[in-house]
Amino acid sequence: xxxxxxxxLLAMLAITALRVIFLKDLFAVVMLFGIxxxxxxxxxxxxxAVDVAFTEASVGAGIxxxxxxxxxxxxxxxxxxxxxxxxLPFLVVVVTGAALVYGTLDMPPFxxxxxxxxxxxxxxxIEQSPKEVGLPNMVxxxxxxxxxxxxxxxxxxxxxxxxxxxxxxxxxxxxEDETPxxxxxxxxxxxxxxxxxxxxxxxxxxxxxFHGDFGPGGGFQAGVIAAAAFILYALVxxxxxxxxxxxxxxxxxxxxxxxxxxxxxxxxxxxxxxxFLDYNTxxxxxxxxxxxxxxxxELGVGITVxxxxxxxxxxxxxxxxxxxxx
Amino acid sequence: xxxxxIISSVLLVAGVFFGLSGAIGLFKFPDFFTRVHAASVxxxxxxxxxxxxxxxxxxxxxxxxxxxxxxxxxxxxSPTASHALAKSARHGGLxxxxxRKTSDNSNTQENQH
Amino acid sequence: xxxxxxYYNYWIVVFLMMTGFYIVISANNLVKKIVGLNIFQTxxxxxxxxxxxxxxxxAPIVAEGVTLYSNPLPHVLILTAIVVGVATTAVGxxxxxxxxxxxxTVEENEFxxxxxxx
Numbered sequence: 001x002x003x004x005x006x007x008x009l010l011a012m013l014a015i016t017a018l019r020v021i022f023l024k025d026l027f028a029v030v031m032l033f034g035i036x037x038x039x040x041x042x043x044x045x046x047x048x049a050v051d052v053a054f055t056e057a058s059v060g061a062g063i064x065x066x067x068x069x070x071x072x073x074x075x076x077x078x079x080x081x082x083x084x085x086x087x088l089p090f091l092v093v094v095v096t097g098a099a100l101v102y103g104t105l106d107m108p109p110f111x112x113x114x115x116x117x118x119x120x121x122x123x124x125x126i127e128q129s130p131k132e133v134g135l136p137n138m139v140x141x142x143x144x145x146x147x148x149x150x151x152x153x154x155x156x157x158x159x160x161x162x163x164x165x166x167x168x169x170x171x172x173x174x175x176e177d178e179t180p181x182x183x184x185x186x187x188x189x190x191x192x193x194x195x196x197x198x199x200x201x202x203x204x205x206x207x208x209x210f211h212g213d214f215g216p217g218g219g220f221q222a223g224v225i226a227a228a229a230f231i232l233y234a235l236v237x238x239x240x241x242x243x244x245x246x247x248x249x250x251x252x253x254x255x256x257x258x259x260x261x262x263x264x265x266x267x268x269x270x271x272x273x274x275x276f277l278d279y280n281t282x283x284x285x286x287x288x289x290x291x292x293x294x295x296x297x298e299l300g301v302g303i304t305v306x307x308x309x310x311x312x313x314x315x316x317x318x319x320x321x322x323x324x325x326x
Numbered sequence: 327x328x329x330x331x332i333i334s335s336v337l338l339v340a341g342v343f344f345g346l347s348g349a350i351g352l353f354k355f356p357d358f359f360t361r362v363h364a365a366s367v368x369x370x371x372x373x374x375x376x377x378x379x380x381x382x383x384x385x386x387x388x389x390x391x392x393x394x395x396x397x398x399x400x401x402x403x404s405p406t407a408s409h410a411l412a413k414s415a416r417h418g419g420l421x422x423x424x425x426r427k428t429s430d431n432s433n434t435q436e437n438q439h
Numbered sequence: 440x441x442x443x444x445x446y447y448n449y450w451i452v453v454f455l456m457m458t459g460f461y462i463v464i465s466a467n468n469l470v471k472k473i474v475g476l477n478i479f480q481t482x483x484x485x486x487x488x489x490x491x492x493x494x495x496x497x498a499p500i501v502a503e504g505v506t507l508y509s510n511p512l513p514h515v516l517i518l519t520a521i522v523v524g525v526a527t528t529a530v531g532x533x534x535x536x537x538x539x540x541x542x543x544t545v546e547e548n549e550f551x552x553x554x555x556x557x
Contacts, residue, residue, distance in 0.1 A: 030474065051514055075545045
């Protein structure tokens with residue numbers, strides 16, 4: 001039964017991707033990409049990767065789609081007719097694809113427990129992490145503790161991307177005298193429902209943040225969900241009001257603060273006599289120390305991801321409003 | 327427990343039926359507003375039936391509470407989404423089929439005069 | 440039949456990868472190229488997650504009475520890669536916005552023509 005679900009979902013995914021090639025309406029392309037992300041999240045669930053599915057559903061289908069729509073508002077929604085022939089790209093793709101399919105025949109069959117990937121590092125994580133780190137969710141243990149240095153690097157990459165977007169676009173705060181119509185003034189129902197839902201979305205983000213040690217979730221997902229709540233607010237009530245709730249300046253402080261919080265845990269553990277990001281030294285009991293360390297660094301990740309996602313959205317949205325005014 | 331299983335499977339099958347009919351309607355119906363109508367069947371009645379069916383499958387623990395939360399969330403969001411979609415189309419000047427017919431007729435009459 | 444089921448996931452992943460690749464090299468519009476790049480990226484994620492799956496296993500969260508878990512390591516790698524992926528996508532999209540402002544178009548051949556004219 002699980003195999004059947006897998007087969008159907010993968011086939012739907014392939015059809016969705018194929019449809020993207022032939023569509024000229026970019027609005028539909030972006031919407032199909034959102035569907036593609038949701039479908040892949042479902043496949044991740046059926047392949048036991050619940051944390052990944054969570055992230056893909058909130059990031060791929062939520063934030064990416066909003067950002068692409070924001071870009072479309074600035075660049076126009078139809079693709080122009082392509083004159084040069086698509087034969088050469090097609091040949092390149094077919095040859096590469098054939099080579100890759102030939103390569104997959106040497107891969108170990110899908111799902112066997114004695115495949116090479118399951119032989120080396122993973123058994124140690126699966127057997128030892130509940131004792132060494134003391135968390136039921138192994139993904140969080142590996143992410144925040146065993147591979148904590150890697151995750152620090154990734155948080156810095158996210159932060160660097162925000163710097164890139166800021167230096168390319170920048171957030172323009174409009175002066176007080178020109179306050180054009182923004183937000184969805186017409187949609188009374190939407191405004192009421194958004195007001196009703198946003199507190200719960202933020203509450204859910206906090207749940208995901210602090211329950212990530214026990215179930216699927218963690219800083220990355222929580223940051224994105226919290227950002228989505230404020231993006232909803234900005235979309236419905238307009239950017240000027242959203243700037244009053246959380247201003248871009250404050251976000252610019254928040255993003256480095258998360259990274260620094262993460263790194264300072266590492267420095268503090270060195271100060272206590274351990275290695276960088278060695279949480280065992282944070283408390284007298286190593287397992288408790290691990291728990292403190294993971295909670296703090298997940299908080300740092302969550303803060304940075306939240307601030308970065310929201311300020312990227314602000315950058316795109318303020319560009320779009322600016323072009324509307326002109 | 328046997329009775330609960332039967333009720334739950336009846337609910338699930340009914341939910342699947344409404345989901346399927348909504349999907350077919352989405353493809354078969356002629357214009358935007360009727361299609362939104364078909365699509366809103368899947369996220370209202372089909373979702374209600376499927377979630378109630380699943381509720382009877384749980385052993386009334388944390389999962390039940392989670393399903394009830396999802397239920398209320400869906401009850402608030404999906405009608406709002408349909409409403410916002412239809413209202414935006416209206417706002418953008420899309421006419422329903424009946425209106426288009428009458429406006430076509432008046433146009434042709436004007437042309438004849 | 441079991442041969443097909445053993446390799447079906449990999450083949451679909453290759454197909455998606457090639458679809459994304461085709462969109463990247465054949466599309467003229469930069470936004471569509473970014474969508475293609477994202478399709479490519481998601482197919483790579485799926486390859487990793489496929490390799491981490493163990494038949495009969497469950498999600499790697501300790502539960503009573505479960506002995507077989509899927510491999511948590513690919514999940515960790517991909518979880519962070521998704522968030523980094525959206526951050527880099529945002530950088531790409533903002534470059535597109537700047538290109539639109541500089542050239543007035545996001546069609547590749549059009550702004551290349553403008554470049555050649557200079």
